[in-house]
Amino acid sequence: MNADLTTTSTRRHGHTVKEHVLTAPLVHGGTDLRTIDIFAREYIPDGGEALPALVFLQGGPGHGAPRPTSPTREITGWLGEALSGYRVILLDQRGTGRSTPVDAAVPLPADYLTHLRADSIVADAELLRVTLGEDPWALLGQSFGGFCITTYLSQHPEGVREAYLTGGLPGFAHDPHTRVDDIYRATYAKTAVRNERFFAQFPGTQQRIRDICRHLDTHEELLPTGERLSSRRFRLIGMNLGRTGGFDTLAYLLEEPFHTVGGMTRLRTPFLLRVADEIRFADAPLYAVIHESIYGMDRATNWSAHRIGESLPGFTDEIDDDDPVYLTGEHIRPWLFDEDPSLRPWKDAAHALAAKDDWTPLYDADALAATHDNGIRTAAAVYLDDIFVPFELSMETAGHIGGLRPHVTNRWEHNGIGMDGAGLFRTLRDLAWDH
Structure with missing residues (x-):
């Protein structure tokens, strides 16, 4: 199909900002006539119209690109560093931001959702590049954005x-199975x-987590959204275990969870509010x-x-007195689609996706091996303690690119780009161009 592109331009944060809206096929390379919009916001430093372009791919899946809100002319972090040598394009991956966004209140069928994976995101980006x-x-890709880059190197080097x-170096990217x-x-x-490191650093939290879980199993405590x-x-608050500063976030959350009301032990309202904020999916159902x-x-x-978690002490849904009680991380389980009101309408689609056994390939081992031969410079930050993208699997993939x-x-931790994005970006660029 012929791509339809609309571009507008304005000034923001001391830069020229172009907003691109591209009409793209929902299904690339097929006969399906459905289309979606792909949105990208391009930052151009003054005098930088001829600079090369850099596309940022956000982590997720299901999160839109960053929305810079700096009130000054100086944009900091990785974005500020990148703008010293590039025009930067912040791409909303399909289904997020302004790229035909998905809304929790409007559930979509599994047939549609199968086209929101890395291969389709990469095809959108490449169509945008060619059209521009x-x-x-x-x-530049953070977390799932790195998965998308690995697909890009495989399918459109x-x-x-x-x-x-x-x-964001995915495990087993070299393995078609x-x-x-x-x-x-x-x-x-x-x-x-x-979990064990957190318990050791903050004594008392292990027992407090067990006490909270036992209380929730025997008492009705309602979240602000009305459900038990x-x-x-x-x-699920264990997502914080994988973030720099996350230990402190959890420790503060767990400081004083209980109080006594009418002679009964209850969870404090501020505690429930903060937990609700940590575990919600309403703003990013994808x-x-x-x-x-x-x-x-x-x-x-x-x-x-779910299957693997139920086989591991500490991660089972039912609490055993003889096992530890661990907080969980990036582990989506089917009961979430019963317990979270924003996810209930998506239950059938989620089960259909879990049963799908004919996914299209995301990676090509031969193409990845030829990355350097194709003249592409690559570097990756790999975190030793990453609970989301395990170090050993990332390093195995690194050896095949x-x-x-x-x-x-x-x-x-996993959020290093948010802690020292400028330094991290400089390090990676120096590594990539030092050979």
């Missing part, structure tokens, strides 16, 4: 000049280690609905995170 008349461009990944269960075993193992909070859903789908290859995922230079660090 851009040379091969640079890519002709569109890439440089690729920088932060916490990706073992989703092995990925979740690795993430649970990392999450167990982080279960102990298994409460444990994150929950298609999460396991990002690993789908030649077999059904079949609720892998030709010429990739890994930057291994334990200074930051």
Whole structure:
């Protein structure tokens, strides 16, 4: 199909900002006539119209690109650093931001959701590049954005000049028979280690978590959205275990969860409000609905995170007095689609995706091996303690991408790009161009 592109221009934050809206096919390369809009916001520094372009791919899945809100002329972090040598394009991945966004209140069928994976996102980006008349461009991807870059290098290497990944080297990208269960075993193992480190650093929190879970199993505590909070859903606050500063966030949350009301022990309202904020999916339903789908290859995922979790002490839904009680991380389980009101309308679609066994391939081992031969410079930040993208699996993939230079660090957790994005971007670029 012929791409339809509309571009408008304004001034924001001391830069020229162009907003691109591209009409793209829902299904690339097929006869399906359905279309979607793809939105991208391009920042151009003064005098930088001739600079090469860099596209940022956000983590997720299901989250839109950043919306800079700096009140000054100076944009900081990775974006400010990148603008010293590039025009930066903030791409809303399909289904997010302004790219025909998905809304929790309007559930979509599984047939539609299958086209929101990395291969379709990459096809959108490449269509945008060609339509804009851009040379091969640079890519920067955080977390799932790095998964998308790995797909880009596999399927459209002709569109890439440089690729920088932060916490986003997917496991088994070189293997056409990706073992989703092995990925979740690795993430649970990392999450167990982080739980134990948290308990050791903040004495008393382990017992407090057990007490909260026991209380939730025997008392009705309602969240602001009206539904009862279960102990298994409460444990989703463990996402913080994988973020720099997350230990402190959890410790503050758990400081004083209980009070006495009319002689009865209850959870404090501020505690319930903060828990609700930590575990909500209403603003990003895709994150929950298609999460396991990002690993789908030649077999059904079949609720892998749930199956594997139920086999591991500390991660089972039912609490055993003889086992630890661990907080969970990026582990989406089917009961969420009963307990979270914003996800209930998506239940049938989520089950259909879990049963789908004919996913299209996301990676090409031969293309990845030829990355350096194709003249593409690549570097990746790999975090030693990453509970979302396990270090060992990332390093295995790194060894199969030709010429990739890994930057291994334990200074930051998975959110390193948000802690020192400028320094991280400089490090990766120096690595990529130093050979």
